[in-house]
Amino acid sequence: MPVAREPVTQRDVAASLGVSISAVSLALSGRPGVGDDLRRRILDRAAELGYRPNASAVALRTSRTRVLGLLIRNLRNPHFLDVIDGFDETCARAGYEVMVGSSRYDPTREAQLVDAFQHRAIDGLAIAPIGTNHRVRERFSATSRPVVLLDTAAPDAATMSVRSDQEASVDLAVQHLLELGHRRVAMVVAPDDKSPDPERLQHFRRLAADLGFTADTVTTELSADAARTALRQALERDAATRPTAFITNSDYIAHTVYLAAADLGLSIPEDISVIGHDDLPTSASLYPALTTIAVDRRSIGEQAATLLIDALAGGPGDRTNIVVPVELRVRSSTARPAGGLRP
Incomplete structure (x- = not known):
């Protein structure tokens, strides 16, 4: 049975290069105090050894977890699978992880999941709410963390949203x-x-x-x-x-x-x-x-993630209410009605 490998620490990176732990910490956090050549050496060695920052330590230091939440209405509807895919891929490119929950059209479960996301101190939330009652959204946004509404009625101008037309x-x-x-x-x-x-x-x-x-x-x-x-x-x-x-x-x-x-x-x-x-x-x-x-559908997820990430970076970006265009695809399930009615 393989033995679990201990995670690589900043001490390991420092020992492998013969430098101080403080130098490694400064280089990995992007702070000044080390020269460019040493910073590159430290970053290269950290990548080589497979170093990953301790999420708990980062959260304590920055008040950020680099985790975003995505709460949808119905995982059985394949529509949301593509939304999740676009959201997750956009987050991964920006260095964020994703927590996903499904309310299953149950308002009690929806409220419980929002509470769970708050308890985990996620940095922001995208939610496809049940109905147009935004009390759940308001409970989360009271924490001053950004919220994006998905696939729901157009909100007030101050609330970020992504929806199809x-x-x-x-x-x-x-x-x-x-x-x-x-x-x-x-x-x-x-x-x-x-x-x-x-x-x-x-x-x-x-x-x-x-x-x-x-x-x-x-x-x-x-x-x-x-x-x-x-x-x-x-x-x-x-x-x-x-x-x-x-x-x-x-x-x-x-x-x-x-x-x-x-x-x-x-x-x-x-x-x-x-x-x-x-x-x-x-x-x-x-x-x-x-x-x-x-x-x-992927675009809905991608743009929701982008709105949250941009908000966390200090600004809402160019648009806060995004309407995704739609297109009619005519196939065989529509025809003239029985009886030969004509327009």
Whole structure:
């Protein structure tokens, strides 16, 4: 069984070069007091020996842990996996480590995780909150550490945020369906207390009033089982009154429209059309391939991490509220409605 190797210390680096520990400390911390040649020798030898600074000691000296938190709503939704990837990679390049938590749409768990992040004294937090109630965010920001909101309604100008362009996503989806001839369109939404972006539904209803189509809603908890049940109930309505198309807030939920339709012997897109949001790698492989709103999910994570790192460096940067553009990807899950309606 291999024996665990003791971590390399500043004393080890100093002994290998025959210099004082104080010289090593000054060189590794970037402080003045050693010449450039000696500093280079110390840094090179530290890298050669595999020296890593003691995180606890650094935290005590600088009041920084160089750890950032990322709190999301649902790890089962692949959307957030790409957000995490972009966030983690950006942090790693800047010398930060990442702690990740998932609230699972449970407000109590969300509050507990925020408390846990505070206890671990992380330097900043990116959070995709449940709903638009920002009390959890406010509890964390009271510690004077930076907070970035992800994928939620636009906050006040003083709060940093990164979100996809939800209004444009609704515009693109509705325009596409109306051009196909749909006049009864449903949007799948979370309950009011858990909806991250009520502005999306409000914009959908404004478009219905302006453009003259019937706007329906399917309100459901955003889990696959709950959504499948709610969608099946919507599809069981008489063919003359049920929606002919569904707009969802994620490809994850769009997949459940396929399942609910199959439960009732309905076909996509012959009986109903479906539009997702995210453009997950699996969505083009569905049968039929899913029409969806594409958004750069990695960019959301990258830009959230950059906002936090810039804030910790002393400034908010050029932008504090970032809106990531979206794009419609038309595939086979949308078609003219049954009955041959025309625009």
